[in-house]
Amino acid sequence: MKKGIIIQGSSRSEGDTSKIVTLLKADTGFDVVDLNQKNIGHFDYEFKNRDDDFIELFKDIVTNYNVIVFVTPIYWYTMSGIMKVFFDRISDFLKLEKDYGRQLRGMEMASVSSSNDSRFYDGFEMPFKNSAAYLGMTYRGHLHTWVENDVVSIEVKNNINAFFSK
Numbered sequence: 001m002k003k004g005i006i007i008q009g010s011s012r013s014e015g016d017t018s019k020i021v022t023l024l025k026a027d028t029g030f031d032v033v034d035l036n037q038k039n040i041g042h043f044d045y046e047f048k049n050r051d052d053d054f055i056e057l058f059k060d061i062v063t064n065y066n067v068i069v070f071v072t073p074i075y076w077y078t079m080s081g082i083m084k085v086f087f088d089r090i091s092d093f094l095k096l097e098k099d100y101g102r103q104l105r106g107m108e109m110a111s112v113s114s115s116n117d118s119r120f121y122d123g124f125e126m127p128f129k130n131s132a133a134y135l136g137m138t139y140r141g142h143l144h145t146w147v148e149n150d151v152v153s154i155e156v157k158n159n160i161n162a163f164f165s166k
């Protein structure tokens with residue numbers, strides 16, 4: 001049976017994105033990790049960050065899960081900085097301890113964005129899609145969601161249900 005993990009990439013743990021993550025969790029039963037609660041430094045060519053939270057988190061993900069759902073707010077037309085740092089740090093495992101990096105092969109990836117309106121941007125999905133292809137993961141697509149005045153609409157809830165029933 002597939003076990004999935006939702007990776008929440010907002011700069012606040014209890015904001016709009018967390019409302020979407022709560023719904024995704026209820027729909028899928030997947031575990032959640034909040035990157036905002038982790039100490040994960042920027043990629044470093046000399047791997048000076050090897051003692052922060054990333055190494056343990058990544059090993060846990062590739063060992064115990066086979067589906068990753070990246071959930072990020074839209075910040076400046078793209079994924080959040082916190083989420084981008086997570087992707088950058090995957091490079092650690094393409095250079096060191098490559099056996100863990102290779103475990104991404106065959107895993108599934110989906111991406112979810114959140115903002116305050118239904119407007120979505122061309123190109124937003126590209127880093128997820130291309131990264132999945134580069135890492136040998138199967139890309140399952142993207143869902144855009146939005147939260148207006150702290151409320152998730154029925155439309156967005158229906159979109160979430162439809163996306164995860166695929």
Ligand SMILES: Cc1cc2nc3c(=O)[nH]c(=O)nc-3n(C[C@H](O)[C@H](O)[C@H](O)COP(=O)(O)O)c2cc1C
Nearest residue numbers: 010011015016017018073074075076077114115116
């Ligand atoms: C730094 C920053 C940049 C943002 N850039 C965009 C943007 O380019 N397009 C957009 O639609 N919303 C943008 N927003 C609005 C957020 O996407 C929106 O408020 C989102 O729901 C925030 O989720 P959060 O509460 O999890 O941070 C931006 C917000 C912040 C804080």
